[in-house]
Amino acid sequence: MNIVKELKKLKIGKVVSEVELKDYTTYKVGGKALALVYPDDISSLKKLITFIKDNNVKYKVLGNGSNVIFDDEGYDGIIIKLTKFNHLDIDDVKIVVGAGYNLVKLAYKVINLGLAGLEFACGIPGSIGGAVFMNAGAYKSDMGYIVSDIKVLTPSLEIKTLYNKDLNFHYRTSFLKEHPEFICLEATIILRHGDIKLLKEIIEDRKQRRLLTQPLEYPSAGSVFRNPSDDYAGRLIEDIGYKGHIIGGAMVSEKHANFIINKGGATSSDIKKLIAEIQSKVKKKFDVDLILEQEIVE
Ligand SMILES: Cc1cc2nc3c(=O)[nH]c(=O)nc-3n(C[C@H](O)[C@H](O)[C@H](O)COP(=O)(O)OP(=O)(O)OC[C@H]3O[C@@H](n4cnc5c(N)ncnc54)[C@H](O)[C@@H]3O)c2cc1C
Numbered sequence: 001m002n003i004v005k006e007l008k009k010l011k012i013g014k015v016v017s018e019v020e021l022k023d024y025t026t027y028k029v030g031g032k033a034l035a036l037v038y039p040d041d042i043s044s045l046k047k048l049i050t051f052i053k054d055n056n057v058k059y060k061v062l063g064n065g066s067n068v069i070f071d072d073e074g075y076d077g078i079i080i081k082l083t084k085f086n087h088l089d090i091d092d093v094k095i096v097v098g099a100g101y102n103l104v105k106l107a108y109k110v111i112n113l114g115l116a117g118l119e120f121a122c123g124i125p126g127s128i129g130g131a132v133f134m135n136a137g138a139y140k141s142d143m144g145y146i147v148s149d150i151k152v153l154t155p156s157l158e159i160k161t162l163y164n165k166d167l168n169f170h171y172r173t174s175f176l177k178e179h180p181e182f183i184c185l186e187a188t189i190i191l192r193h194g195d196i197k198l199l200k201e202i203i204e205d206r207k208q209r210r211l212l213t214q215p216l217e218y219p220s221a222g223s224v225f226r227n228p229s230d231d232y233a234g235r236l237i238e239d240i241g242y243k244g245h246i247i248g249g250a251m252v253s254e255k256h257a258n259f260i261i262n263k264g265g266a267t268s269s270d271i272k273k274l275i276a277e278i279q280s281k282v283k284k285k286f287d288v289d290l291i292l293e294q295e296i297v298e
Contacts (some may be wrong), residue, residue: 003057003078004035010051012044013037013084021070024062024079026125028219029268030070036079042185045080046157049183052078060297061183063130064102067221069296072268082129085185095189099129103136111203116194117146122203123210124222129184133176135169139206144169146189152176153183172226172293215253218261224275225258225290233290234258240281247274272296 004017015037021030034057039045052059058077062068085098088106093115097106106128107121120141124131132150135142149163162182168175176182210216225233237243237257245252249266252274253259260271279290 001055003055006055007035007037007048007051007078010044010047012047013040019079021065021075021079024081025065025068025070025221026219027065027069027221027266027268027271028262029072029266029271031072031074031268033070033075033079034077036081038081038083040084042153042159045082045153045183045185048078048080049153049157061129063100063127063133064125066125067130067134067294069221069268069271069294071297075297080183082127082183082185085129087186093191093193095191096186097128097189098186099127099132099184101128103128103131107203110191111199112196114194114196114199115191116199117141117191118189119199119202119206122206123214128187132167132184132187133174133180134172135174135177137172142169142171143187144174146191148188148190150187151185153185155181159185213256215255215259215261218253218263219266220253220259220261221294223258223293224260225278226293227258228288228290231288232258236282236286236288236290237278240278240285242278242281245274245277247277250274252278 004015007015015035017035018032019036021033022028037048039048059080061080082100085100087098088101089096103121103124103126107118110118120138124136126136131143135144147164149161152160152162154160176184227233234257242252243257244254248270249263250270251261251263253261260274282288282290
């Protein structure tokens with residue numbers, strides 16, 4: 001069966017064949033996917049999932065690709081992009097936003113309206129769906145502090161509301177991460193009124209600090225490992241002498257040891273080898289198991 005041809009027949013939205021995943025991830029690595037689909041709306045998404053299940057094809061929802069490592073061999077399945085799920089409704093401090101909406105864009109937008117609570121997100125280049133999935137956060141705050149509920153498509157294709165208490169938000173994890181078969185469609189976020197001038201000062205100050213401490217001039221996917229309790233992954237990596245360590249085109253950043261950067265021409269395999277080497281050296285020297293924050297997609 002020609003999957004792409006069949007997908008196009010469904011008339012559920014744009015279907016692109018043979019895309020290079022490196023063009024859809026911030027690491028700029030990853031081979032070809034069978035197809036990439038942009039469902040037009042919820043009913044199209046339901047049709048797509050039904051097709052996927054009926055034909056026993058692999059699939060993966062992709063946000064902004066800022067936390068994933070696809071294989072150099074690519075992905076033998078369908079990539080679903082919820083770019084069209086980008087509605088935004090702001091009613092006083094209540095924000096209802098589509099899963100495909102850009103988190104940084106939302107953070108700047110609400111700050112310009114004098115709304116506080118999303119300042120932490122100004123440097124996190126994810127989508128709303130990916131941010132809820134990861135419970136993205138910084139500066140002692142995260143999505144768990146502001147998301148009141150989300151709308152999901154369940155594996156049985158029902159639309160359900162999951163409330164904050166159901167979402168099991170903890171350090172870089174959530175109910176969605178534990179149950180990747182649920183698809184986040186939209187989130188409701190509750191913010192607070194704040195002082196625009198002060199909020200702008202906070203984000204400008206943090207932006208300057210990030211520019212100094214993070215290698216933002218190179219492709220990466222942010223922090224590679226979770227911080228072990230009461231310690232920093234970056235410190236451990238520095239202490240094994242791995243700052244600046246290179247495998248192929250992948251390098252441990254000189255600016256921030258918990259970032260691996262693509263110096264140019266890195267492959268997914270370079271990055272994975274570097275990750276494995278760091279884990280093994282840190283285990284040997286400190287008896288600490290560094291846990292990956294980024295996701296290797298099989
Ligand atoms: C320069 C840089 C700085 C960063 N700084 C931070 C930081 O300070 N704090 C932080 O927490 N993270 C940070 N990150 C990591 C990353 O931006 C976050 O993890 C972000 O939340 C990932 O969102 P995404 O849309 O890119 O998700 P993707 O990488 O596209 O996907 C991540 C996972 O979420 C799933 N997913 C995506 N959308 C949905 C959906 N709608 N429904 C269900 N599942 C979904 C995917 O299937 C995948 O498993 C940084 C990354 C970079 C490149």
